[in-house]
Amino acid sequence: MTPRTEFAPGLSIQGITPPLRLRDFKLIAFDMDSTLINIECVDEIADAAGRKAEVAAITEAAMRGEIADYKESLRRRVALLAGVSVEHLEHVYRQRLKLHPGAAELVLACKGAGLKVLLVSGGFTFFTDRLRERLALDFARSNQLEIVDGRLTGRLLDQHWGDICDGAEKRRTLLQACDLIGCTPAQAIAMGDGANDLEMMAAAGLSVAYRAKPKVRQQAHIAIDMGGLDRLLEVVQP
Template identity: 55%
Template sequence: MTQHLIIQGEEVETPDLKALAKMTGAASIEQVAPQAFRLCCARRVEEVGPFCDAARLDWGYVPAGQRLAGFGLLAVDMDSTLIAIECIDELADIAGVKDEVAALTAAAMDGALDFAQSLRRRVALLAGLPATALEQVYGERLTLNPGAERLLREVKRAGLKTMLVSGGFTFFTERLKDRLGFDYAAANTLEIADGRLTGRVLGELVDAERKAAELRRIRDTLALSRAQVIAVGDGANDLKMLREAGVSIAYRAKPVVRQEATYVINYVGLDGILHLFE
């Protein structure tokens, strides 16, 4: 199968491109975006990864003819993937317990701590926090990761359905769903009583298993095959969801996720995903 090598970064130097083309025996170099290039008919060689890491370049071998329109669903994680923050850590900051909560979040994302156990412990630490803190985080602290809006716009233009699936909270996913036009969303619901968080989550937790199950449910509803799904995530609790997709993308992700994903994006924005498809 003919493969091309996609190279992209904040700054892609011409000498680096020439070196990679020589290294891989590429037939030609095509510019696909201001800082994204296709090395056509490139051989797979082990030296590409270390070279690109040293030059702070994202890279990926893509099958010739891999078109975005050939897929039917894009599933995206929320915290630290679609958006630049972990919402629960920001809520914890307002509650004065950020260090403890952030440590639990990091352990869960690295895969060192069971996600469901971690989430319950973290949410419990928020007990008594005024519910107005949710709006404060959304309005004052939540920012989209670079390229998020362009990614969603172009994916929808290509005819794909879009899904936001998160171990975070519905307060944020529902607002982002409306704002960005996601077709589907799934997340956890915080219990609120008398205007304050109770420290509990309502219903079944959206953990790693549930994320994967939600993706399968929507995939089946749309009568899609696994090969027609693209999934994007960053933490260990995304791994089972990513395995349900034909193309998985680790976006600025933990090492355990980078090891398994089809493609890894560390340096460019989310719209860099578009350059992996013709």
């Protein structure tokens, strides 16, 4: 890619020549934790088990790309959640989870330009299902926590597509969505913040890093370091 240049304060680009047109794309894929929303859900769930610091340290290392096996890192974190109640998950969703600024506005702009919207996450269906309904998203894929008698068991359930939504699965999901709607990966936008987003970002025609880890920021076409998600519309015009 060409060297990164500052497009506007807190907004930089590389390898693209703006302005781009939103209507030239057909799909936008969002990561959830720390991209579409303000928290890492697994860390907030761990708070109820008194293990937040321990879990958050693993999450940070995984997002920075310092842990090679994302699946194993997630299994380790989920095991530490055993015994947490569904009521605490509800509390996390109602009281701690917030959309990042500009999230709803960007989704509406994309839908208005005819794009389909995918939420693909290494997080959990408990949250992605609610966000899919709340924002009227077209597709969502994430991991399913096992719940027995109203409490987490510390395990994940296999789903029809596989076991864990890691970086490779995010890429595969983006490509499947492209096939489903009849577009090429070059017509897709992928937005994320962590190392497990890099594979889908590399597969998409346009990659966007939002308040991202250094490794992700370095590789993205667009890096948004200040302001809301809808700053993408400064580069990719509706």
